[in-house]
Amino acid sequence: MKWFGWEAIRSFHWAHPYFLYAIPAIPLVFLLRNAFHRKSRQFLTIPYEATETPDDWLTRLRYVQPVSMALALMCILLALARPQTITERTDRFSEGIDIMLLVDVSDxxxxxxxxxxxxxxxxRVARDFVRGRLQDRIGIIVFAGEAYSLCxxxxxxxxxxxxxxxxxxxMIRTAGTAIGSALAVGVNRMRDSKGQSKVTILISDGDNTSGNLxxxxxxxxAKAFGVRIYTIAVGNTRRPGKNDSLRVVSAQVDESELQEIAAAADGxxxxxxxxxxxxxxxxxxxKLEKVKFKNVVFREVTDYYRVYxxxxVVLILLAFATKSTFMGNILED
Known part of the structure; x- marks a missing residue:
């Protein structure tokens, strides 16, 4: 009987809910039928013991047939409304971006x-950047006087x-800054990549002073292999002024070369x-390298109209079975 409880009815998604609006009309149909056919109904007068009362259980059994038919109609309407439970799951897919971090570890x-x-x-900032990515493949290349793939x-x-x-x-004993070698290692790592985008982020504070490339x-x-390069010049580029004649300003950043590298690789x-x-x-x-996601919604639909x-069917069979018994009026067709 749980299928007729309010919790079950409320939990369903109804594919054709307009059939539910006809359920309140079922008692009205039976009342109108009884009112219009009251005078034309046939009765057989049979004397009975005076001890019988209208509340006798045999009298109440006469309602089994019409009640069964009314409930059967209600179940048919519930089945036509097609009760369902729907479970939805959304999966996010992306091809991801391949990102190679080239980090200068020179002195x-x-x-x-x-x-x-x-x-x-x-x-620190690179760590936060990695944490903010989703489903991207990321690698690390370190370089100083030479370059090699760390991860x-x-x-x-x-x-x-x-x-x-x-x-x-x-980590690298060879002095210098081999930017060209670092880029070559990065391109070699990413040339066969299948990601939707291939990106190299070069972090350095100097110009190219070593390496063969x-x-x-x-x-x-890198551009030929579809690798875009973002270059980041780390450090202060201020040159000594008049008041800095006795001060040696070291490790200055060469911006021009890093700008040319980025421009050459559409970065x-x-x-x-x-x-x-x-x-x-x-x-x-x-923000520039946002991953394009594709949301796929899976819906699992379970129908319960067969229950009703x-x-x-059971209630209709019960109504037909009781029609020709003492529970029904045998004089009616």
Whole structure:
């Protein structure tokens, strides 16, 4: 009987709810039928014991047939309204973006113009950038006087956090800044990538001073393989003024070469002279490289109209079975 409870009725999604509006009319139909056929109904007068009262159980059994038919009609209407339960699940799919972080770990990255130093500030912001990505494959390449791949493209972000934390200048003993070599390693890692977009983010504070490959040539090679390059100049570019004649300003950033690299690979150049500026740079890159998602909705529909249809068949059979018994009027056709 749970199928006729209010909780069950309320929980259903009704495919054809307009059939439900006919249910209140069922008692009205039976009342009108009784009113119009009262005079034409045939009765057989049979004497009975005076002890019988109208409330006798035999008298009440005469209502089984019409009540059964009324309930059967109600069940038929419920079945026609087609009660259902619908379970929806939305899955998000994306091809993702392949991102390679090229991080300069030369000694100049220990300058204190960013807090606490250039390399540590870059590591912190890069970690936040990785945390903000979703379903993107990210890898890390480190370079100084030479370059090598520290972490291949992966979606294991916890692994990436560990590698970023371990970045130190003494990882590469060869002095210098081999930007061209770093770009070449990045392109080699990403040339066979199947991502919807391939991006390289170059973080450095100096110009190319070592390596066998010119950075501009490497940038053009990256463009040929569909790799876009964003370059970030980390550090203050202020040159000594008149009052700085006795002060040596070291580790200056060469912006022009980083600008040319970005332009050659359809990317963009950014300058980060302090921690806040570095955060804003990665925020801009995050907006530029948005992942395109496709939402797929799965709907599981379960029908319950058979339950009410079976009840209707049972009730109709009960009504027919009691029609020719003492529960019905045998004089009526």
């Amino acid at each position: 100049s990255m220990l300058e204190k113009d960013l807090n606490p130093d250039r390399l540590t500030a870059a590591k 291949p493209l992966t979606t294991d972000y916890e692994l990436l956090y560990g590698f970023l934390e371990d970045l130190k200048p003494d 010119d950075p501009i040539t490497a940038a053009r090679l 963009k150049y950014f300058r980060a002279t302090d921690n806040d500026a570095l955060v804003k740079v990665f925020t801009q890159i995050n 249809l079976y009840w209707a």
